[in-house]
Amino acid sequence: MKRPNRKHRMEIIHYSKMIWVMGALAALITACGGANPEVATDIPKEKTEKTNTKTQTLKPEEIPVELLDGKYAEVYGHFSDEFKKQVSEADFVSMAADSLKGVKSFKQASVIQFNGTDQRTWISDSGKMGLTTVFDEKGEISGLQAKQLSPFPQTDHILTKIKFDWPLKGDWFIVWGGTNALVNYHYEYESQRYAYDIIQNKDGHSYKGDRLKNESYYAFGQPVLAPASGTVVSVVNHIPDNEPVGVMNEKVPAGNEVVIDHGGEYSVLAHMKNGSIKVKVGDKVKSGDEVGLLGNSGNSSEAHLHFQVSDGADLFKSRSINIHWKDDIAPVQGETIKVE
Numbered sequence: 001m002k003r004p005n006r007k008h009r010m011e012i013i014h015y016s017k018m019i020w021v022m023g024a025l026a027a028l029i030t031a032c033g034g035a036n037p038e039v040a041t042d043i044p045k046e047k048t049e050k051t052n053t054k055t056q057t058l059k060p061e062e063i064p065v066e067l068l069d070g071k072y073a074e075v076y077g078h079f080s081d082e083f084k085k086q087v088s089e090a091d092f093v094s095m096a097a098d099s100l101k102g103v104k105s106f107k108q109a110s111v112i113q114f115n116g117t118d119q120r121t122w123i124s125d126s127g128k129m130g131l132t133t134v135f136d137e138k139g140e141i142s143g144l145q146a147k148q149l150s151p152f153p154q155t156d157h158i159l160t161k162i163k164f165d166w167p168l169k170g171d172w173f174i175v176w177g178g179t180n181a182l183v184n185y186h187y188e189y190e191s192q193r194y195a196y197d198i199i200q201n202k203d204g205h206s207y208k209g210d211r212l213k214n215e216s217y218y219a220f221g222q223p224v225l226a227p228a229s230g231t232v233v234s235v236v237n238h239i240p241d242n243e244p245v246g247v248m249n250e251k252v253p254a255g256n257e258v259v260i261d262h263g264g265e266y267s268v269l270a271h272m273k274n275g276s277i278k279v280k281v282g283d284k285v286k287s288g289d290e291v292g293l294l295g296n297s298g299n300s301s302e303a304h305l306h307f308q309v310s311d312g313a314d315l316f317k318s319r320s321i322n323i324h325w326k327d328d329i330a331p332v333q334g335e336t337i338k339v340e
Contacts, residue, residue: 060120064106072096080140110334114204130182159324164227165287166339173201183333193320195308212244220303222294226285234259237277239297248299255298258291270306
């Protein structure tokens with residue numbers, strides 16, 4: 001496979017890295033697509049104004065209210081020093097005022113608190129603007145992003161004909177999932193629009209010990225299950241798992257994967273552990289059958305399962321379909337799914 005362009009990237013962002021990625025973006029302007037946004041080029045390198053001194057702690061849930069009240073300078077005063085290097089106070093105030101014109105209120109869409117950060121996402125009253133902030137362990141704003149949202153209602157409401165089981169057992173945390181591009185970066189791309197990135201999160205962390213080793217991550221090596229009965233039509237089982245963790249393989253974005261045909265709807269289980277896949281092309285599987293182990297192969301920044309259902313066997317040439325889950329669940333970013 002050729003080196004994928006941004007449209008074809010598959011990954012999650014480790015939240016210690018998300019701080020820098022969002023901090024590098026111009027605050028309150030539309031971000032670049034995909035999971036690795038490019039640094040905005042119109043931010044002046046030098047700052048000409050003094051920044052506000054933090055006088056009191058600003059809570060994450062207070063950010064939308066402060067911004068809608070026009071307290072842009074006060075919010076800027078709570079930026080981390082690293083974030084302030086990316087944008088001056090004057091530019092932030094100007095961009096914030098311009099971007100928030102017409103926005104009357106924000107509704108919380110997701111909360112993620114793990115690996116030392118606190119991320120909040122809100123959607124505007126019109127549904128056309130999204131806002132995300134990241135607070136670090138010091139309680140400083142290390143990332144802030146506003147993004148114009150483009151919904152796809154014509155496909156959001158079309159669910160798979162098959163009701164799918166969750167492909168994992170135990171407690172699993174949704175890092176990316178939902179029907180807007182702030183809670184699910186896949187959403188902007190038709191081939192992955194309704195995909196999920198799933199990890200394990202225990203005591204506020206996805207790992208314990210050396211974060212550079214795959215074995216430190218709770219998700220690594222966990223059994224991956226067939227989500228419905230069908231026939232295996234594609235298997236990749238020889239891609240090394242990325243280590244040290246954080247180094248990604250863009251040449252084979254899906255890494256080790258299993259694709260199952262469920263009668264015209266194809267489930268894709270990607271980033272599996274090297275050599276762990278137990279099925280081969282042509283095998284018949286039933287829902288709940290173990291097909292392999294979860295890994296960190298391909299364009300993946302830590303051990304997680306990329307799961308989606310498509311209308312064809314080729315992930316990048318097919319269209320993603322919104323999943324009709326059993327029990328009519330509708331998982332979104334920040335939720336934990338528990339399966340006995």
